[in-house]
Amino acid sequence: MTARPAVLPAFRRAAWHSSADTLRLPGPPAELALVPEVVAASDRRWWEAQATAGGDAEFRPADRRKLLAEALELFTDGTVTIGDSLVQGPAEFRAAIWATAGVPAALVDRWCGLLREAVPDAVPEAGVADGRVPDGGVPDGALSLVSLPGNTFSCLESVLSEAARSAAVWVRPSRREPWSASRLVAALLAVGWPAWRLGLYPSERRTLRGLVRLTDRQIVYGGAGLAASVRGAPQLTVHGPGRGCALVPPGMDTSEAVAWLLPLVAGDGGRFCSNVRTVVCPGPGADALATALAEALDALPADPAAPWPLTACRTPGEAERAAWGVRERLRPGDRLLTRRPPTARTGVTGSDVYALPALALLASDDPGHPLVGHEVPFPFAAVVATSPARAEALAAGSLFVHRPPEGPA
DSSP: OOOOOEEEOEEETTEEEOOSOEEEOSSSSEEEEOOOHHHHHHHHHHHHHHHHHOOSOOOOHHHHHHHHHHHHHHHHHSOEEETTTEEEOHHHHHHHHHHHHOOOHHHHHHHHHHHHHHHHHHSOSOOOTTSOOTTTOSOOSOEEEEEOOSSOGGGGHHHHHHHHHSSEEEEEOOSSOOHHHHHHHHHHHHTTOOGGGEEEOOOOGGGHHHHHHHSSEEEEEOOHHHHHHHTTOTTEEEEOOOOEEEEOOTTOOHHHHHHHHHHHHHGGGGOSTTSEEEEEEESSOHHHHHHHHHHHHHTOOSOTTSSSOOOOBOSTTHHHHHHHHHHTTOOTTOEEOOOSOSEEEESTTSOEEEEOOEEEEOSOOOTTOTTTTOOOSSOEEEEEEEOHHHHHHHHTTOSOEEOOOOOOO
16 A cells, blocks of 8 residues: 655644645655635634734743744754654754755755844844834734745745734745745744744645735745736735846956856855846956856756755756756847756756756847846856946846945055
8 A cells, every 4th residue: 555645734723734635745755735715714713813812912022032043943953843743853854855845955054044143133122011112113913924935945034024023924835845934833833932823824826815815914925927916915025036136347357256256146056036147247358257157157066065055956847947948038149158968967866957057148238138137946147248337227127236345445
């Protein structure tokens, strides 16, 4: 008899729940329990009853700060229980993230560190007698929603901030990588965070609009299409494409520029919205810089233990589609300067599939070029030669504009 796959449960109405509705996860056999919109609507009414009854009215900023710090210690290095019986230590967590999302342990460690650094700022020190902070600060009576992306779990920082400031927070995990959100909820519960103040609501994409309507404040991560589908709620914050850009000063030494740019392009497996996607070169030297940067990217190994680790693609065809998406956006005159094949398979069975780093030198400085700001789940950048006046126009469409640090005076 074939064993049933493990089911990663939802957390609602202060308890873990499975579901008749599930989604197969990438990697080893496992399923994610999904929460339909009609169930979430009923849960909203249940939550209002808890809030009206008073619950744990005295849940002050200092208490929240302490528990958040303790929960992140557990999240990073401890053992938690997800659902009724899934006991997960730090090694099992890293193995699950690698198997499901292709994120190597070195990046898991780094992203855990980023989350721990966020805790001191999650809850302000100042408070008043009723547990509230002046000027509309925390905590308030809102039911918040955080809908997470699949590219990095460092966005759990938004869950921490909403847990700190809200009456309750519902987390909608990525369907591609729900382990980190489940682990954080389990860690918060383990250190004593009130259960009625937490929710874990895995759902289909079509359910997201319903979750936005059911909550009072929302933070939603996703691409341009997803962002456009949920706009309009009065308390909605959308984190869409970052379109990271780097401005190379005229006359900057090529080797110095490559040393500065390589971590901006390839750091964190190229998965952050702040990663550089467009390198703007005002003045001569773009060809030499692009060639040298392409060589540096070609030298990055597809090895989870490498100093600049790449991430593997677990969904069948994902690496090929992502790599092809760069090539099909090339215009006449553009050149792809990286020389390796677009994808690689490694591991004993060839199951670790990578979209390899890529770099294109564009023939025009058109800000509307489809590769300017193009975001993919691996290191990629387009180099654009332009005039100093045009450089700022190219950078204007980016949320993250990187400039080299100034040297000593």
